[in-house]
Amino acid sequence: MRILKGNPVSRGIALGKVYIYKAFKADVHESYFEAGKEDEYFKKYQDSVKTAEEELNNIIESMSEESPEKAKIFTAHVEILMDEEVEEGVKEMIYDSRAMPDYAVDEIYTDFANLLAKAKDPLIAGRAADLRDVRNRVLRILKGEKERNLSNLRDNVIVVAHDLLPSDTATMDRNRVMGIITEVGGATSHTAILARGYKIPAVLGVADATEIMSNGDNIILDALAGKVLLDPEKETVKEYQVKLVEYIKEERETSEYLNKLPLVKSGERFSIGLNIGDTDPDESFKYADFVGLFRTEFLYMSSENMPTEQEQFDAYRRVLANAMGNPVTLRTLDIGGDKTLRYMNLPKEDNPFLGNRALRLCFTHIDMFKTQLRAALRASAFGPLQIMFPMVGTMDDIRAAKAVVEEVKEDLRTAGIAFDERIDIGIMIEIPSIGMIADMAAKEVDFASVGTNDLTQYLHAVDRMNPAITGYFQSMSPSMFRILGRIFAEFNKAGKPISVCGELAGDHLGALVMFGLGLRKFSMNAANIGRVKRTLSLFTKEETEEIAKTVQNLQTEAEVIAFLDAEVERKS
Numbered sequence: 001m002r003i004l005k006g007n008p009v010s011r012g013i014a015l016g017k018v019y020i021y022k023a024f025k026a027d028v029h030e031s032y033f034e035a036g037k038e039d040e041y042f043k044k045y046q047d048s049v050k051t052a053e054e055e056l057n058n059i060i061e062s063m064s065e066e067s068p069e070k071a072k073i074f075t076a077h078v079e080i081l082m083d084e085e086v087e088e089g090v091k092e093m094i095y096d097s098r099a100m101p102d103y104a105v106d107e108i109y110t111d112f113a114n115l116l117a118k119a120k121d122p123l124i125a126g127r128a129a130d131l132r133d134v135r136n137r138v139l140r141i142l143k144g145e146k147e148r149n150l151s152n153l154r155d156n157v158i159v160v161a162h163d164l165l166p167s168d169t170a171t172m173d174r175n176r177v178m179g180i181i182t183e184v185g186g187a188t189s190h191t192a193i194l195a196r197g198y199k200i201p202a203v204l205g206v207a208d209a210t211e212i213m214s215n216g217d218n219i220i221l222d223a224l225a226g227k228v229l230l231d232p233e234k235e236t237v238k239e240y241q242v243k244l245v246e247y248i249k250e251e252r253e254t255s256e257y258l259n260k261l262p263l264v265k266s267g268e269r270f271s272i273g274l275n276i277g278d279t280d281p282d283e284s285f286k287y288a289d290f291v292g293l294f295r296t297e298f299l300y301m302s303s304e305n306m307p308t309e310q311e312q313f314d315a316y317r318r319v320l321a322n323a324m325g326n327p328v329t330l331r332t333l334d335i336g337g338d339k340t341l342r343y344m345n346l347p348k349e350d351n352p353f354l355g356n357r358a359l360r361l362c363f364t365h366i367d368m369f370k371t372q373l374r375a376a377l378r379a380s381a382f383g384p385l386q387i388m389f390p391m392v393g394t395m396d397d398i399r400a401a402k403a404v405v406e407e408v409k410e411d412l413r414t415a416g417i418a419f420d421e422r423i424d425i426g427i428m429i430e431i432p433s434i435g436m437i438a439d440m441a442a443k444e445v446d447f448a449s450v451g452t453n454d455l456t457q458y459l460h461a462v463d464r465m466n467p468a469i470t471g472y473f474q475s476m477s478p479s480m481f482r483i484l485g486r487i488f489a490e491f492n493k494a495g496k497p498i499s500v501c502g503e504l505a506g507d508h509l510g511a512l513v514m515f516g517l518g519l520r521k522f523s524m525n526a527a528n529i530g531r532v533k534r535t536l537s538l539f540t541k542e543e544t545e546e547i548a549k550t551v552q553n554l555q556t557e558a559e560v561i562a563f564l565d566a567e568v569e570r571k572s
């Protein structure tokens with residue numbers, strides 16, 4: 001079994017077979033024709049536009065009854081097709097430069113699409129996809145190829161593609177498509193919006209998905225956790241069949257909790273944070289009190305080059321705008337381990353998770369680190385931003401990181417650039433060595449957030465990426481709860497905010513125990529909010545404390561989970 005990761009943009013679980021979908025790919029070269037054939041080639045272009053219009057009208061007609069909203073996408077495509085500026089551009093290239101029609105179409109549409117893609121408003125930027133979609137339609141017709149789409153599938157499948165164009169998703173045979181996986185795309189991409197609209201589970205941004213998987217492969221699509229399990233063992237399949245049934249039942253119950261205040265039964269309030277990995281606006285921001293983890297890696301990983309200070313500044317400001325005045329915890333670059341950057345050429349390490357990773361790597365690439373801090377500090381003038389360092393192991397790390405922040409602040413002061421002088425600086429607690437001296441760390445920082453994913457990895461000495469040893473990855477072991485209890489107690493004693501932003505905070509059982517251990521700030525993927533709120537609402541503060549005491553004295557993780565399951569079951 002192999003596990004691939006991506007962004008879960010449309011919740012759900014699907015078990016099934018892979019269908020690799022390759023849309024028409026235009027192979028266009030710069031090419032010109034000899035003088036005298038201008039009218040002939042312009043006519044060829046006009047004919048292709050006519051055919052494209054017919055195809056689009058057919059789609060609109062077939063959709064207008066069942067899904068008028070989606071039909072609008074294609075009405076917009078007709079408008080693009082008929083756009084005067086586009087036609088003028090193509091005509092000019094054909095008549096003035098004698099460019100072949102396919103080359104002219106490619107150039108003009110791509111120019112317009114690139115222009116849109118740069119728009120600050122992500123919704124406008126997303127419309128670049130529509131232009132590319134129409135361009136491909138016209139180019140395909142010019143090449144004399146038939147329409148390819150997902151409207152005629154013979155079996156139930158999980159579609160795997162590099163990307164899906166709006167026309168692919170909208171004409172897709174919804175009764176056959178059980179899930180969607182793409183290599184690119186964020187939460188506001190067309191694919192994500194339509195997948196959510198159709199309630200099809202989707203995980204986007206799965207690197208190299210179309211190369212790693214083949215037609216007919218058995219997979220499990222876990223669009224709750226953002227995972228694709230390739231060639232799962234029988235046991236795993238059984239486990240997921242059960243999960244699927246549970247998911248459907250819970251979906252119904254938990255969605256009612258999204259709009260409720262996060263309270264335990266005895267009335268104490270806790271707060272919900274959101275974990276995000278891009279700058280897309282999302283309706284889940286309205287269900288959260290803060291952004292507890294903004295993973296900035298995406299900016300670096302989705303780019304061909306190191307993102308500039310300005311690009312980062314713009315991205316951070318977008319996230320502040322999305323958060324609507326709530327605090328945003330920006331985590332500085334956490335690269336290394338399993339995450340690499342193609343333009344950085346990092347040396348291969350024998351033990352990358354124990355190697356030059358995250359904050360350590362930033363210390364050895366100080367210019368890159370300072371650029372990010374400059375962008376973050378500048379953005380802090382526009383909203384409540386906090387800076388958080390990953391992979392802190394010692395007090396030396398904290399002091400060294402703070403010293404770099406001070407240097408960058410001084411540079412900004414000298415240059416007269418605004419930033420928040422009182423910006424909060426915090427750390428992630430994900431290496432046990434810093435957890436064990438949480439009392440001292442709490443005095444040195446403004447806040448901390450526990451990364452239970454890495455804390456489990458380092459406490460249990462288990463590589464979190466290695467599927468052969470997943471059984472050893474025990475986030476709910478008694479030892480995890482003992483160290484967590486100690487960390488929460490020290491921060492609470494010092495009066496410094498403490499949260500958890502690892503997966504355990506979004507696990508309703510983990511959250512229940514951690515409330516009992518004194519945690520009040522839980523940051524998670526949007527998908528888990530309803531369930532965590534619901535489970536915690538079933539227990540009083542005293543009951544959670546009793547539960548927390550009990551689990552620390554059970555012997556195995558299996559016992560802990562069985563005990564917690566039974567407690568929740570009893571209350572439900």
Ligand code: PEP
Pocket residue numbers: 293295334430450451452453454455501502503
């Ligand atoms: C963690 O380690 O728990 C965490 C939140 O960070 P990441 O999963 O990005 O390493």
Ligand code: MG
Pocket residue numbers: 390430451453454
């Ligand atoms: Mg981590």
